[in-house]
Amino acid sequence: MTRICAAGSPNTTVLPKSTASTSNATVAASTASGNPSPKTPPHGAVLEMLTSEFDYPLPEDLIAQHPVEPRSASRMLVVDRATQTLYHRQFADILAYLREGDVLVVNETRVIPARVQARKLPTGGKVELLLLARRDDLHWEALVKGRRVGIGQKLSIGAHEQNGVTATVKAITPSGGRLLQLDTPLEDRLDRLGSIPLPPYIHAPLEDPNRYQTVYARVKGSAAAPTAGLHWTAELIQQA
Structure with missing residues (x-):
């Protein structure tokens, strides 16, 4: 084997x-x-x-x-x-x-611009959010990088952009994340307000966001790429 x-x-x-x-x-x-x-x-x-x-x-x-x-x-x-x-x-x-009869299982998830910069209201302190899971249009689970972001804290996302979003921390998840309640849906604005989250050991800026997607990615919602699949090309898939 x-x-x-x-x-x-x-x-x-x-x-x-x-x-x-x-x-x-x-x-x-x-x-x-x-x-x-x-x-x-x-x-x-x-x-x-x-x-x-x-x-x-x-x-x-x-x-x-x-x-x-x-x-x-x-x-x-x-x-x-x-x-x-x-x-x-x-x-x-x-x-x-690969041998005849082998099965390849692929993850069709597509990485979203899940890293979002926000500011605490009313102090203006900087907070970085990593969106992990969408519960519904107005509720997201997120990791929060910042100090003293407790229940009830309001956050302004895209405050200096047109059509910004306000989030309120409603709960702390068992893993230490935050459950955010939004005043308006965020998903359709992520391309403008968010960025693709890269691993901490990658310091160079992402020049082409499509390179952090698999060629078969189609289902939006992932905060990280299924990296084992990044090496497949459309031509290889056709030959497999």
């Missing part, structure tokens, strides 16, 4: 024998991060794990700030588990690893 993921450069690498089993790989990763090696739990017990065990150094100069052209030229790492070998390919080669 072959496992496919993204990364790499054009060459071939043989995996060390120590990574042949899941338990060995887990111990190696934990030790490298400076955490104690996990012990094998008794039968039926649950092994607790810290999110810090998944931290690893990633030099900023290795994070691409601009998308490659064409999309399918993105790098792809293929893991052949039968021979314990790594193959560095381009995503355009993925068709060589």
Whole structure:
């Protein structure tokens, strides 16, 4: 069986024998991060794990700030588990690893300009909103970046734009977000009032918003792109 993921450069690498089993790989990763090696739990017990065990150094100069052209030229790492070998390919080669009867499940969500700048009323303090879910025309769940934005706080969205929107914090969600009630629908104005939310490690401005959409995106509502699908082109889909 072959496992496919993204990364790499054009060459071939043989995996060390120590990574042949899941338990060995887990111990190696934990030790490298400076955490104690996990012990094998008794039968039926649950092994607790810290999110810090998944931290690893990633030099900023290795994070691409601009998308490659064409999309399918993105790098792809293929893991052949039968021979314990790594193959560095381009995503355009993925068709060589698909077999008759394979099923590809796609996420047709389309990213909306979900990052919105607002100001607290009446003080004018700056607040950044990340819209997460639309409950109905006048209610949205959002993450709020700003201090002391409690229940009852009014926010002005697009205050200096024509047809601005006023939002009121009605509740705090279990995850710490805010439920906003709007005085008028916002969705049709997001192209003017909002921007596409990029990951925090991307510092370059988004020159072409369509590059943060999959070629098959059609259902509006996502705050982030299904990044595994960004490498597909219309031509590749037709050939698949």
